[in-house]
Amino acid sequence: MRREEVIKDLRERFKEEIIDFFDKSPKRVYIEIKPEAILKVSDYIFKSLSARFNIASGVDTRYHVEILYHFIFEDINLLISLRVKLDKKKLEIDSLIPIFEAANWIEREIHELLGINFKGHPDLRRLLLSDDWPEGIHPLRCDYKEWDEKAIRDRGV
Amino acid sequence: MAKTIVPIGPYHPLQEEPEFFSLTVEGEKVVDIDVRIGYNHRGIEKLSEMKTFDQSTFVIERICGICSTSHPFAYTRAVEDIISVEVPERAKYIRTIIAEGERIHSHLLWLGLAGHFLGYNTVYMWVWKLREEILDVMEILSGNRNNYAMFKPGGVRRDIKQEDIPDVIKKLDSIIPSLTMIKKAVIDDPVIHARTKGIGVLSKEDAINYAALGPTSRASGVARDVRKDAPYGVYDKIEWNMIVTKNGDVFDKVIVRILEVLEAIKIMKECLLTLPKGEIDLNIKDIPPGEGIGHVEAPRGETFHYVRSDGTNRPVRHKVRAPTFMNLPTFKATVVGETISDATIILAAIDPCYCCTERMAVRNIKGTKLYNGEDLIRLSQEKTEKIKRKMGL
Numbered sequence A: 001m002r003r004e005e006v007i008k009d010l011r012e013r014f015k016e017e018i019i020d021f022f023d024k025s026p027k028r029v030y031i032e033i034k035p036e037a038i039l040k041v042s043d044y045i046f047k048s049l050s051a052r053f054n055i056a057s058g059v060d061t062r063y064h065v066e067i068l069y070h071f072i073f074e075d076i077n078l079l080i081s082l083r084v085k086l087d088k089k090k091l092e093i094d095s096l097i098p099i100f101e102a103a104n105w106i107e108r109e110i111h112e113l114l115g116i117n118f119k120g121h122p123d124l125r126r127l128l129l130s131d132d133w134p135e136g137i138h139p140l141r142c143d144y145k146e147w148d149e150k151a152i153r154d155r156g157v
Numbered sequence B: 001m002a003k004t005i006v007p008i009g010p011y012h013p014l015q016e017e018p019e020f021f022s023l024t025v026e027g028e029k030v031v032d033i034d035v036r037i038g039y040n041h042r043g044i045e046k047l048s049e050m051k052t053f054d055q056s057t058f059v060i061e062r063i064c065g066i067c068s069t070s071h072p073f074a075y076t077r078a079v080e081d082i083i084s085v086e087v088p089e090r091a092k093y094i095r096t097i098i099a100e101g102e103r104i105h106s107h108l109l110w111l112g113l114a115g116h117f118l119g120y121n122t123v124y125m126w127v128w129k130l131r132e133e134i135l136d137v138m139e140i141l142s143g144n145r146n147n148y149a150m151f152k153p154g155g156v157r158r159d160i161k162q163e164d165i166p167d168v169i170k171k172l173d174s175i176i177p178s179l180t181m182i183k184k185a186v187i188d189d190p191v192i193h194a195r196t197k198g199i200g201v202l203s204k205e206d207a208i209n210y211a212a213l214g215p216t217s218r219a220s221g222v223a224r225d226v227r228k229d230a231p232y233g234v235y236d237k238i239e240w241n242m243i244v245t246k247n248g249d250v251f252d253k254v255i256v257r258i259l260e261v262l263e264a265i266k267i268m269k270e271c272l273l274t275l276p277k278g279e280i281d282l283n284i285k286d287i288p289p290g291e292g293i294g295h296v297e298a299p300r301g302e303t304f305h306y307v308r309s310d311g312t313n314r315p316v317r318h319k320v321r322a323p324t325f326m327n328l329p330t331f332k333a334t335v336v337g338e339t340i341s342d343a344t345i346i347l348a349a350i351d352p353c354y355c356c357t358e359r360m361a362v363r364n365i366k367g368t369k370l371y372n373g374e375d376l377i378r379l380s381q382e383k384t385e386k387i388k389r390k391m392g393l
Helices: A003-013 A035-048 A103-114 B044-048 B053-061 B070-083 B089-117 B121-142 B162-188 B190-196 B204-209 B214-218 B250-273 B323-334 B340-349 B373-391
Strands: A018-025 A028-033 A052-060 A064-073 A078-087 A092-094 A117-119 B003-008 B020-026 B029-036 B290-298 B301-309 B315-321
Touching: A003 A018, A003 A035, A003 A078, A028 A035, A035 A064, A035 A078, A035 A092, A052 A103, A052 B301, A052 B315, A064 B301, A078 A092, A078 B290, A103 A117, A103 B323, B020 B340, B029 B323, B029 B340, B044 B053, B044 B315, B053 B070, B053 B315, B070 B089, B070 B290, B070 B301, B089 B121, B089 B250, B089 B340, B089 B373, B121 B162, B162 B250, B190 B250, B190 B340, B190 B373, B204 B214, B204 B323, B214 B250, B214 B301, B214 B323, B250 B340, B301 B323, B315 B323, B323 B340, B340 B373
Parallel strands: A028 A078, A092 A117
Antiparallel strands: A018 A028, A052 A064, A064 A078, B003 B020, B020 B029, B290 B301, B301 B315
């Protein structure tokens, strides 16, 4: 499939789910979708269009927490980023593990760094933070404050 | 049979990324594996948000000591993606040269250590001697044996001197005969065959499911390489071959890496010989608001950076994804079902940060038996000896 066909296919198939479509450059496309549709859309992209899952990345903005799921179509050199915006009151989204195993670690990472609950993840243990890190404190949130007075983290040292 | 848990790691003075594996074994056979990382979590993503775009290149260069160029390379491409600019031609050539030099020394380092774990200390010594030559080349080109600090958003920081190029090419040529000999020695050696063929097989389906990257997936028949699929630098202007094998075992991973070293020397030489004249830097002043993605093929696979800018001089978000992050979970598919004396080389075969395997302890649940790391390497080396005796070598 060529680039235009992939984009047209996605736009038509997920007309209901797509909120915003941003064709940034020949190699990069950003698609904002409804959070409920993430399983459906990534399943189609991964299985039917056989794209490779690069990674997901989370960003805390003032009003939402955004998660971007990056998929690369290697044959046509196109990187599609699926963007979901989660309401800060309800930080929950479906886990992608039923589709591919590669989502396992990154969901654990986003869970501890941004505090997002991945529904259906079999094993949401800590991945990076140490065992003495307190529960409920997420270092990549905007409102993160140093909790340990003795630590030299985050003082620009 | 009683199940035993074998903890591996996490600390060793040599390693750069401590990892902790806990293998569940039944007798000799591994039945389950669990990995715990985060012992060296330095918060670089958070740190990068406090640095300017220019300073960040130095911070992220220190993410890894071996593939120190791949991170700045991906990061600068992400920043250039925000502005939508192409760097000058000469800068592209210099970037490619540095990235390939790094691939050569990283693969040679891995090959030497793999030899050591299989009980071939001669390979270890030889290969690391060859690696010295490459480190000298990198010192001539960049001034440093490691952490080259050559990259900046919009170009490179230092130029390559025309009068250094003949010396560099001579040094590169000098290691080709020894490498070819090592390649033949590995391909022909019956003991290496017996130790690595059919061991730790990663099937093509698993490689896709786990989204494995780099030599780990190319050894399983997934013909994917960022340098070919999404060309950057000058990889689309130069003739080179992507190395793909189909068995997915440890032997194929060795072969892919050895052949890639030879390809990398070819690319590096051609770049040096056809280096065009011109500017090396765009002198970027302002980064507009927006988001950018940069990905390059590091020695271990694709390095992926996502950068978001809000128009100030600092990134608001900088996501770093190193290749080992995707390759490590494949252990679940490769180690389970193998014997514990093979676990060392299988764990090593994806080229993780590696020296963790030197510090292992085997303990049975009741705590009656205790082996340390040396014992496990000894187990692995003894197996090689046994095979050698059986073959009458």
